[in-house]
Amino acid sequence: MTHVLAIGAHAGDLDLTAGAVLAQHVLRGDRATLLHLTLGERGHPRLPIPDYAEQKRAEAERFAEAIGAGVRFLDYEDGLLPEDEDVKLRVGDLIRELRPDVILTHWSESIHKDHARTHRIVQDARFYGGLKTLERELPAYWASELYYADNWEDADGYTPDVFVDLSDEAYEVWSAAITGYAYARGETYGFPYVDYYRALTIVRGAPAGFRRAQAFAAPKGSRDLRVRYFGKAASP
Template sequence: MSKNHKNSNNSVLAVVAHPDDAEFLCAGTLSLLHQKGWQIHMATMTAGDCGSRNLPPEEISRIRKTEAQKAADVINAGYKCLGSKDLFIMYDRSTLLKVIEQIRRVKPAIVLTMSPSCYMVDHETTSKLVQSACFAAGIVNIKTDPVSPYFHVPHLYYMDPMEGKDKFGNFIEPGFVVDITPVIDTKEKMLGCHESQRSWLQEHHGMDEYMDTMKQMSAERGNLGGVKYGEGFRQHLGHSFPQDNLLQEVLENGVKPIKQKS
C-alpha cells in the first residue's frame, strides 16, 4: 500500500461542476471502488440551476439535487452541493474555502475532478479549485471552522473532458483507462436518475439518446485500453502530490495502459 495512503482513509471524493457530470465521466470507477469496500463521496459545485427552459432556478435546483442524491444512493455514496451557480463558478476565496472544507470533512485518499481543459469554463474552474484545495487542505492558517486541517495530499486524478477533446477540438489522451465493463449497467442506472437533465439537453443542445451518448463515450475510451467500456484519467503529478498510482494499486488489473497505435 502506498506510503502516502497509510495516513488517509479508504474514501474517494468526486468533485464535479454539475449534477450528472460524474455519471458521465467517473461513475463506473466510483462503482468499482464501492465494490472494493471504499467509502464514496460525490459533490457538485452547482445544483444545475440553469438547467431548464420552463422552471425557475429554485425549482430546477431542488429537482436536480434530488436526482443527484438518487444517483449517489445507487452506490451508497454521500452527496453534497457546494452552492455555486451555473456559469458563475468562481475561483475566489469563498468558493475555494467550500472545496477545502469538503476535502477536510471527507478526508479522501483519492480525489477525482474535471479536466483542466474542457468545452465549458465551469468545468475548468472546478478543476482549478479542486487542485488548489487538495494542496491547501493541510495548511493550518487557512481556517474552515469547525473543520480542522487534513494533513494529507490526496491522489488527484482528472477525468476526461467531454467527448475526449479540449476546447480547441484537440484529442486529449488519458494517462490510463479504467475498465468499467463489469459495472456499465450501474453507470447507466446512475445516469438514468437525471431525468430533468436529459430533457434540458434535448431542448438546449439538440442532444438526444442520453444513455447511448454516455455508452458511446465509454466505448471510445474503453477501446484505448483494449476493453469494451472505459473511463479515462490523468493523474496530477506536480510537486508535493503523490507520485504512485493509487487507483492502479486498488483496482489492479482493472486499470489499463493506453494501447499503442500500430
C-alpha cells in the first residue's frame, strides 16, 4: 500500500492540482492525506476572514471525505506563513507520524509567496523527517518520492515531466469533489478554476498518450516518467 501526502500552502491548493491522483490512489486501496499549512482565509474579497476560515476548513474536510483521504491542518495565517525552523520541524514531525511514501507539494517559483515558502519548508521538513541523528518524539522516517504539482500560479520555470494517467472514475470523483470549494467555482475573484483544471487534464494527458492526466515535476536528476500511480507500484 502506497501513502501519498499532499502538502499545500492553502486549503484547496493540492486538492485542485493533485486531487484526481489522490482519489485514484484511494480507489486502488492506497492511502492519501492532505496537509494544509494555512486555510487560505484571506482569499475572499467579501467575507470576513474568520467566516471564510470556517468555510474553507469545512470545504477542505468535505473534499477529503469525498475522495476518501485524510486531512490535517496547521494553524498558520494565510499570507503570513513563516519560513522558520519551527514550521519545518512541525511538518517534519508530521512526516514521521504519517510515514508517506510520496510527497506532493508546490514548485519553487510562484506569484504567491506562501506557495514558494511551502516548497522550501517541505524540502527541509523532508530532510528533518529522515534525519536519524535529529532526536524528536517519533523515530526518523524518509519519504522516498517527492514531486511538484502543476499550478498556474507556480509556472515560472516549471516543466512537468511526470504524467499520471487518470482513470475515468478517479477523474469523476475529483471533478465532483472540487466543486465543493467556492473559490474553485469562481465565486471569489472569478477565475474559472474548475474549468481550467478539468481542461488541463486533457492538455497534460494528450502528449503522454493518456486520455487525461495530472502532471508533476520531479526533482532534478529524476528520470522522465509516464505513470499510472505513484509509489512502488508505479511503472514507466
